[in-house]
Amino acid sequence: xxxxxxxxxxxxxxxxxxxxxxxxxxxxxxxxxxxxxxxxxxxxxxxxxxxxxxxxxxxxxxxxxxxxxxxxxxxxxxxxxxxxxxxxxxxxxxxxxxxxxxxxxxxxxxxxxxxxxxxxxxxxxxxxxxxxxxxxxxxxxxxxxxxxxxxxxxxxxxxxxxxxxxxxxxxxxxxxxxxxxxxxxxxxxxxxxxxxxxxxxxxxxxxxxxxxxxxxxxxxxxxxxxxxxxxxxxxxxxxxxxxxxxxxxxxxxxxxxxxxxxxxxxxxxxxxxxxxxxxxxxxxxxxxxxxxxxxxxxxxxxxxxxxxxxxxxxxxxxxxxxxxxxxxxxxxxxxxxxxxxxxxxxxxxxxxxxxxxxxxxxxxxxxxxxxxxxxxxxxxxxxxxxxxxxxxxxxxxxxxxxxxxxx
Amino acid sequence: xxxxxxxxxxxxxxxxxxxxxxxxxxxxxxxxxxxxxxxxxxxxxxxxxxxxxxxxxxxxxxxxxxxxxxxxxxxxxxxxxxxxxxxxxxxxxxxxxxxxxxxxxxxxxxxxxxxxxxxxxxxxxxxxxxxxxxxxxxxxxxxxxxxxxxxxxxxxxxxxxxxxxxxxxxxxxxxxxxxxxxxxxxxxxxxxxxxxxxxxxxxxxxxxxxxxxxxxxxxxxxxxxxxxxxxxxxxxxxxxxxxxxxxxxxxxxxxxxxxxxxxxxxxxxxxxxxxxxxxxxxxxxxxxxxxxxxxxxxxxxxxxxxxxxxxxxxxxxxxxxxxxxxxxxxxxxxxxxxxxxxxxxxxxxxxxxxxxxxxxxxxxxxxxxxxxxxxxxxxxxxxxxxxxxxxxxxxxxxxxxxxxxxx
Numbered sequence: 001x002x003x004x005x006x007x008x009x010x011x012x013x014x015x016x017x018x019x020x021x022x023x024x025x026x027x028x029x030x031x032x033x034x035x036x037x038x039x040x041x042x043x044x045x046x047x048x049x050x051x052x053x054x055x056x057x058x059x060x061x062x063x064x065x066x067x068x069x070x071x072x073x074x075x076x077x078x079x080x081x082x083x084x085x086x087x088x089x090x091x092x093x094x095x096x097x098x099x100x101x102x103x104x105x106x107x108x109x110x111x112x113x114x115x116x117x118x119x120x121x122x123x124x125x126x127x128x129x130x131x132x133x134x135x136x137x138x139x140x141x142x143x144x145x146x147x148x149x150x151x152x153x154x155x156x157x158x159x160x161x162x163x164x165x166x167x168x169x170x171x172x173x174x175x176x177x178x179x180x181x182x183x184x185x186x187x188x189x190x191x192x193x194x195x196x197x198x199x200x201x202x203x204x205x206x207x208x209x210x211x212x213x214x215x216x217x218x219x220x221x222x223x224x225x226x227x228x229x230x231x232x233x234x235x236x237x238x239x240x241x242x243x244x245x246x247x248x249x250x251x252x253x254x255x256x257x258x259x260x261x262x263x264x265x266x267x268x269x270x271x272x273x274x275x276x277x278x279x280x281x282x283x284x285x286x287x288x289x290x291x292x293x294x295x296x297x298x299x300x301x302x303x304x305x306x307x308x309x310x311x312x313x314x315x316x317x318x319x320x321x322x323x324x325x326x327x328x329x330x331x332x333x334x335x336x337x338x339x340x341x342x343x344x345x346x347x348x349x350x351x352x353x354x355x356x357x358x359x360x361x362x363x364x365x366x367x368x369x370x371x372x373x374x375x376x377x378x379x380x381x382x383x384x385x386x387x388x389x390x391x392x393x394x395x396x397x398x399x400x401x402x403x404x405x406x407x
Numbered sequence: 408x409x410x411x412x413x414x415x416x417x418x419x420x421x422x423x424x425x426x427x428x429x430x431x432x433x434x435x436x437x438x439x440x441x442x443x444x445x446x447x448x449x450x451x452x453x454x455x456x457x458x459x460x461x462x463x464x465x466x467x468x469x470x471x472x473x474x475x476x477x478x479x480x481x482x483x484x485x486x487x488x489x490x491x492x493x494x495x496x497x498x499x500x501x502x503x504x505x506x507x508x509x510x511x512x513x514x515x516x517x518x519x520x521x522x523x524x525x526x527x528x529x530x531x532x533x534x535x536x537x538x539x540x541x542x543x544x545x546x547x548x549x550x551x552x553x554x555x556x557x558x559x560x561x562x563x564x565x566x567x568x569x570x571x572x573x574x575x576x577x578x579x580x581x582x583x584x585x586x587x588x589x590x591x592x593x594x595x596x597x598x599x600x601x602x603x604x605x606x607x608x609x610x611x612x613x614x615x616x617x618x619x620x621x622x623x624x625x626x627x628x629x630x631x632x633x634x635x636x637x638x639x640x641x642x643x644x645x646x647x648x649x650x651x652x653x654x655x656x657x658x659x660x661x662x663x664x665x666x667x668x669x670x671x672x673x674x675x676x677x678x679x680x681x682x683x684x685x686x687x688x689x690x691x692x693x694x695x696x697x698x699x700x701x702x703x704x705x706x707x708x709x710x711x712x713x714x715x716x717x718x719x720x721x722x723x724x725x726x727x728x729x730x731x732x733x734x735x736x737x738x739x740x741x742x743x744x745x746x747x748x749x750x751x752x753x754x755x756x757x758x759x760x761x762x763x764x765x766x767x768x769x770x771x772x773x774x775x776x777x778x779x780x781x782x783x784x785x786x787x788x789x790x791x792x793x794x795x796x797x798x799x800x801x802x803x804x805x806x807x808x809x810x811x812x813x814x
Contacts, residue, residue: 117727320524
């Protein structure tokens with residue numbers, strides 16, 4: 001597997017576009033389109049939130065019932081969630097005018113929205129945006145890059161990644177882009193993430209690869225504990241790599257899963273690190289836990305704790321907060337088995353040793369924590385399962401951004 | 408039932424004291440004692456956190472096995488949690504020197520600690536503090552008040568309450584004090600709360616009254632989603648009101664429960680309103696839910712959401728965040744049944760009406776939210792169960808307090 005630059009336009013046959021449709025933001029782009037010149041096998045994961053946004057309902061239906069998909073239309077600024085029948089009708093209209101413009105069935109058009117909940121979309125501006133996007137479609141790396149910029153809301157960085165791998169002499173590419181900085185605590189998958197691939201793969205195997213990988217990637221990140229109404233992850237596979245069709249768990253499938261995992265994990269970590277107001281990526285690695293489930297529960301609890309997140313922001317090795325979070329996580333364990341370390345590119349320091357606090361050098365601990373990525377490493381000494389979760393620190397800017405979001 | 412001023416020294420036979428033991432804070436009191444001249448029936452609730460502080464383990468054992476309790480010794484500054492065998496031995500030593508000084512068995516002494524996790528107590532200063540406290544014991548309202556001040560950590564206000572009621576011509580008093588501002592998300596009960604009563608009541612009925620009431624009071628508040636390692640709630644009943652012994656679910660028991668509920672709910676709300684960095688009490692009332700469990704789950708999810716809490720701070724009627732929190736709470740419902748309102752002493756405004764956003768006056772909404780107590784009122788229209796949960800807003804000061812707690 002090889003990491004290459006670019007995102008959704010790297011796989012053969014995929015193009016993208018961006019435009020400034022004036023939906024809510026002024027003076028920036030706010031709509032993007034992804035288009036495949038060939039029909040695609042499609043798989044998706046959506047929010048587990050009971051309050052699902054209209055586009056989530058639309059896309060879920062497409063993924064489950066359509067023969068193929070060929071385009072995705074995304075807008076930033078308004079989430080089209082909690083918008084009733086009117087909101088649902090705008091998904092239909094968006095897909096309809098996209099289908100008409102591109103000459104594909106509306107059932108092949110996926111839609112996605114992100115932004116304020118409870119506002120209606122300006123549908124005329126959306127349809128005008130669709131026309132402009134259709135005219136601008138391009139398969140260049142730059143077009144993919146601009147699409148990644150157009151779907152941002154409170155994100156500070158665009159998020160893209162692409163990799164290639166070989167299947168019997170054929171090069172297969174998997175690329176993706178996503179957005180997400182607030183209301184991030186996925187439970188099925190997170191926010192908006194779009195993966196394109198030219199792999200020739202059956203729907204069944206694509207579903208299998210995606211569903212299994214989501215558990216260890218998007219579902220292991222958090223920014224604020226809030227599972228969004230709009231979480232959407234879509235993978236489009238158009239087959240243009242011309243590899244022998246992947247329709248069983250063979251070596252090519254394993255390579256595809258590895259590539260997909262790299263793309264998913266990279267995008268997920270980018271979202272965590274770019275959490276609203278965040279100054280650093282906060283990683284929790286739990287090893288030697290009784291079960292995989294326990295390891296996940298414990299690592300997620302650590303990165304979800306407001307108190308732990310504030311300590312990470314303050315470079316305060318206040319390890320009691322991390323143990324406290326583990327303690328209320330729901331996993332059963334004996335604190336007398338546990339070792340806890342802080343770790344970063346600047347070093348590693350033990351702060352808790354099987355029930356007892358360790359006397360450590362505070363200056364060394366601060367030095368380790370004063371970086372853009374800090375890991376809390378926990379050895380449970382109770383089994384052989386492990387998991388990693390990702391979050392970010394809790395800062396003044398998180399409060400600032402969210403105390404006055406709509407203005 | 409009559410609300411009176413004062414706290415733990417209002418019930419007959421109870422005295423209290425405070426002292427500056429220099430445990431961690433300088434230039435303020437940091438230890439308190441409650442003492443009953445008669446042996447007490449005792450009931451308690453403790454944290455469900457797997458990582459339990461040493462005093463929690465000590466007290467749990469006393470409440471479950473001792474014939475009676477007669478004193479409580481509390482320190483602020485160090486939590487005596489994650490402190491291993493050494494920490495456990497300090498509970499024993501504190502109880503031992505308290506028992507010796509007061510002339511009671513050490514098994515009648517409850518201990519409680521609050522503050523930084525992972526530091527050992529300076530036991531010599533604790534024992535010196537116990538001597539000083541024993542000499543200062545007084546049954547005045549002022550002594551109770553000073554005790555409530557001494558147990559504070561990041562609290563900005565002391566928290567006390569007392570009520571009286573009549574049982575066949577005998578006046579029974581129930582009074583309490585508590586502390587708690589951060590690491591507040593009780594799951595069994597919360598932080599440190601001490602209730603004294605001169606009621607003559609059996610242990611069985613005291614347990615029954617306490618366990619049932621905790622679910623609707625302390626377990627319905629949150630500040631930051633972090634369930635503490637030290638949560639402790641103790642009720643001492645010394646019988647000096649000389650009422651006929653309450654040993655069944657008779658009218659006197661109901662009156663006792665009502666008094667206890669008032670004391671518990673008042674203290675719980677005081678903790679929520681004084682959450683770290685908070686500028687206001689944030690209440691969620693869910694009515695007409697399918698079940699009591701659903702109503703609790705929904706109301707707790709609303710007050711626990713960082714995004715909702717930040718919106719409350721910013722006086723932003725961004726109702727989508729509240730619906731989003733309900734949606735991921737785990738309760739099943741149809742958003743097309745739901746009505747959502749913001750309410751305060753300044754008025755009430757509907758913002759979401761059975762699946763559809765309501766066009767409302769933003770200035771009116773801001774005016775309603777710009778108060779020291781805001782309620783989100785949700786009518787589920789799906790049943791006849793209701794619940795209320797309490798929290799606070801998420802502010803810059805929460806981050807400030809917790810990014811640099813130990814210094």
